Amino acid sequence: MAEQVGSAGRRNHDEPDDAEPVAHLTYEDIPDDDTTPLWEALMDNRPELVKSLVAAGADPWLPVLCGWSPGRLSLAGPTPGLFAVPEGERGLNAAEHAAVLEAKRLRAVLGDPDRTCLGLACVRGIDAAEAIRRLEATPMHGSRLQALPEDLWAGHSTEDQAWMVGVTTVPGGCIVTQPWGVAPQAPGVQERLSAGTVCYGLFVNPKSGEQGTITRDGDLVAWGLYPGGGPTPHDTRTPDDVLLAYLHRGNAVAHACAWAGLRPTDARAVDGPPEVWVELPRRDYWEH
16 A cells, blocks of 8 residues: 655745744744754755754754754755764765765756646656657657647647657656646556656646655555655655755755656756657546
8 A cells, every 4th residue: 555645844945045033933842844943944044043043052963854963964955064063973975975966967957946737757767768668658740749839838738738748768767748737647657657666756736836756666655745845754754865855945856856866967858849759548547
């Protein structure tokens, strides 16, 4: 049975970084998501509040989530010198340093994180040809592609176009995209794509924001995720999850790609034009 992972306890990333601290906030207070005020201040890029909480007695090296403390996690962020690393505390290892560098590169090549109505499936270890085979999809050519309306990427699509997805091979795997719809995140699509591997699905809902799922070897194992929302106990289960969620706060597409181990070199696989447009067979992809 799949384990549901909810998205309660999300922080508001629209809040300005210089927002005034809540007057009654102390380091003993525990937020709704079972982290700490110091952790939340670090997530929200509020170094002055971090310093105030530490001055009030908060321990930056106290583990909060999957073994990560605010102090150690800050070494991967925009203010790595925020705390002096005390003797006996370890810094980032080589793999974690590499993840920090890759996050900077990935966010740069993907560009603007605002992609309303985008549907995405990031699949580890298979190429576009294998994805098309698994989906039993039909490549589209010639006049059918030329007939696509110019405003298709603005979220306006017809019933026929709802069955169209783009597929592109990228380093580490492939990306199935629909810049105007939810099809790549449909359970039936991800179950087929994830055979023998893993798939991270994303849909940027214009009403409720980013929605993520994880499908492993055909089984939907996590849903209700909030990619780009930062690490919370509800969305993370391993130390690697925490690091990736922290590095990709505010960028759901980069988070999805990084979780699946994909390393696109530009935004073409996400925004188009993809390597190949295909048409999915007409079937119910929401029954699973």
